[in-house]
Amino acid sequence: MRNIYACFKWVIDEADIRIEGKSADFTRARWKIGDYDLNAIEAANQVKESLPGSEAIGLTVGDADAKASLKDALSRGLDAVWHINTGESKIEDHRTSSQALAAVLKQNANAALVICAEGSQDLFGRQTAPRIAAALNWPVVTSVAELSIQGSVLEATRKLEGCIEKVNVELPAVVSVLPSINAPEYPKLKAIMEAKKKPIFEVEISELELKDAQGLHSQDEGYVMNRKNIVIKEGSTEEKVAQLVESLKKDGVL
């Protein structure tokens, strides 16, 4: 029971979403492992280093397209990766994704620690770590800025609104880490080549016995930022500044 799991998600790069009016065009969008999840993966690598005999294992829930994320995850230092395949459906309900992650962790029965990002880059619901913990009845700690394992105890430093809190946590446990916890580097060519030889495990989500998640409805639209969009570019610096100051005073904000 000494392995470190890092959860990650294959997400759309939101910078590629084109919003026109209220509709969104995803066709040109690239997909990637969420930026925040790269911190979770790196944190798992680092904890593993301090724990001889342990492995760092990736864990993701995603549709068939998310397979494209697995080699990438492995090239970032993980020893193996699990893909919970949702086939053609994209799971957007935290209830289902967290239960699925928890189900695989329970089956594998070898986790000392599960590391998530605070939130996924697409939905940023910040729910997954506590939900996994609830499903497994393990302790959870969120907003983690530093962590290490000492024997059978996790020592974590949390960064909260008004204070820095140091906690000791019984293992196995679930944590969510802040983006500031580390600075992941791009994988090197050698790591990319090695990733090809590492094991990938796949399980169909239908094979996991999950509780029903119903009664949730949602609809998306492009966010329209209602701003005046006045561009001040004509004239000398002083003239432009005068125009800006006058406008701000007129708006009553200066």
Place this chain on the structure above:
Amino acid sequence: MSKIYFYAEDEKHSRITTALIQDSGNLACALCFGKEIPASVKNSGANMIVWFEADDDSPEHYAKLLSERLVETNATAALFESTARGRELAAHVAGFLNAPMFSDASKLEIKTEGLSCEHTIYGGMMLRSSSAEGFAIATTQAGFYEREVPKKEVEEIERIKATEIDTRVQVISREDIVKAGVDLAAAPVIICAGLGISDIEDLAILEALAVESGGAVACTRGVAEDRGWFAAELYIGISGKILNPDLYLGVGVSGQIQHMYGIRGAKTVAAINTDECAPIVKSSDYALIGDYKEVAPALLAALKK
């Protein structure tokens, strides 16, 4: 009329949440955990306080107990202020109850059939309208509802001697974060330093602009985390500070969506940028195209007039 529980740390947030619940015709039950009832809960104007009393003052450690309470009393919803502790407690309870949860909800409505709300996704590019049938949980950020109830001491207190607290997480120490300068949330004007600021010395002119306009200087995530010019508490964005100033002035800020998310509530957004094609131009009320090295001193001079 049914019981809707809420957890909030800030007194104003407590009174806003009470207003939302009471306006929907329900009973507002304020939650607190630990040795005593904080003043923010005492004065929340709620219909009642439910106090889980024990030595442990970390609300997160009461998730299981709270879940049981919500089931026993047929609660129709539970709302949590979106603080680190509030979010963890909310999602942990949602996990125990396998309940839907809306994170950082705005336009929250409590209807007979359940909660409905809006929340942003894809780093703020899109808006998702969601509704749930039956029990649901939501977290809320400052400014999520337009009304607050006046300060009023709550009379009815239900005191629960909490015994089965989660002891697997032990708090070893707590150290207050020394506030790095002024309180950004209270500043009416925010002057924001972006990666377009090429020299650290130039921050002085931003500080001067802040002093002159009665505001404060903040920064983007890159300026805090990559350059280390500011403490991490001073960066604005989806993973940092969310602010609602009267005026936001971005200096050398490109306007990445994750950053702009943090100042969506600003009354006026202005920018100084050399690049007319920078994303911030499209997200601003006023975008002054020019080099900040010339514009900022001129602006300071104009403000001093």
